[in-house]
Amino acid sequence: MRILILALLIYLGYRVFKTLIISGPVSCRPDRDEDLAVVDDIMVQDPLCEIYFPKKNGIKEVIDGERVYFCSTKCRDKYLDRIKRAS
Numbered sequence: 001m002r003i004l005i006l007a008l009l010i011y012l013g014y015r016v017f018k019t020l021i022i023s024g025p026v027s028c029r030p031d032r033d034e035d036l037a038v039v040d041d042i043m044v045q046d047p048l049c050e051i052y053f054p055k056k057n058g059i060k061e062v063i064d065g066e067r068v069y070f071c072s073t074k075c076r077d078k079y080l081d082r083i084k085r086a087s
């Protein structure tokens with residue numbers, strides 16, 4: 001009986017381990033996840049995570065007079081932080 005519990009624990013541990021590897025430590029996905037919604041807008045690329053998304057769903061930010069779109073405020077903040085540190 002004890003070996004059965006041990007086997008179960010190993011199995012559960014393995015599952016958790018696998019899930020952690022697949023999902024990864026940093027998940028950078030749009031907050032509004034409309035998976036495969038109708039593309040009726042221009043697709044733009046997030047300069048930080050390099051995800052493509054419809055422009056209207058993006059977070060607009062003007063950097064050095066240039067309009068940049070981000071998939072989420074999280075990415076925007078990280079990007080701005082990176083620029084600040086670089087300059």
Ligand SMILES: [Zn+2]
Pocket residue numbers: 028029046048049050051070071072075
């Ligand atoms: Zn992003």
